[in-house]
Amino acid sequence: MIKNIVFDMGGVILDFNLKKTVEKEFAPEYHEVIYEHVFGENSVWKTLDEGIYTYDQVIPGILEKLPPELHEKVTAMVTDFYDYMPPFPETYELIKELKENGYPIYLLSNATPRFFDRFLDVPAFEFFDGFFISSVYKLIKPDRKIYEAFCNKFSLEPGECFFIDDLEANIEGAKNYGMNGFVFHAPDTESLKTALREAGVNI
Numbered sequence: 001m002i003k004n005i006v007f008d009m010g011g012v013i014l015d016f017n018l019k020k021t022v023e024k025e026f027a028p029e030y031h032e033v034i035y036e037h038v039f040g041e042n043s044v045w046k047t048l049d050e051g052i053y054t055y056d057q058v059i060p061g062i063l064e065k066l067p068p069e070l071h072e073k074v075t076a077m078v079t080d081f082y083d084y085m086p087p088f089p090e091t092y093e094l095i096k097e098l099k100e101n102g103y104p105i106y107l108l109s110n111a112t113p114r115f116f117d118r119f120l121d122v123p124a125f126e127f128f129d130g131f132f133i134s135s136v137y138k139l140i141k142p143d144r145k146i147y148e149a150f151c152n153k154f155s156l157e158p159g160e161c162f163f164i165d166d167l168e169a170n171i172e173g174a175k176n177y178g179m180n181g182f183v184f185h186a187p188d189t190e191s192l193k194t195a196l197r198e199a200g201v202n203i
Contacts, residue, residue: 142173
């Protein structure tokens with residue numbers, strides 16, 4: 001029986017689209033170098049989510065690979081990306097409905113410590129009962145340990161949790177630990193509602 005609904009943040013609650021953001025904020029001649037050294041799969045920026053490095057440790061290594069005219073803006077974006085992640089109104093309405101139907105709501109997200117400076121700016125978070133941020137615990141999805149630590153922190157049974165994430169690997173990690181889950185493609189909340197109902201959730 002599902003008793004708890006667990007959400008990822010970027011790509012689920014907030015529109016985290018690096019490609020779209022880079023193309024909007026920077027001239028075309030800079031796109032390739034920014035993808036490679038700032039927001040690419042192998043960039044050190046993502047290690048901030050693991051809580052291994054601080055901003056002061058990461059940013060100089062990024063800037064030395066970029067032209068000087070990009071330094072100020074890239075520094076600001078790496079330090080705080082929340083202004084570039086608008087909330088999905090469809091997800092807000094779904095979360096509100098789940099809360100009104102009596103379900104505890106939790107966040108399980110790969111995110112930097114900056115989250116705690118900005119989470120009050122996200123309207124949906126008023127409905128949440130708990131927040132688990134990867135960088136605080138030095139764990140990252142889809143490592144099995146993060147799902148275990150999450151359930152232990154809030155005294156939850158994995159089989160009673162339904163986890164919603166935009167990445168297949170993270171859902172597989174949750175399922176391997178015993179949680180239910182669904183790969184969400186925003187803003188398609190109708191498919192998500194169908195999956196929730198099939199799992200026995202009142203929505």
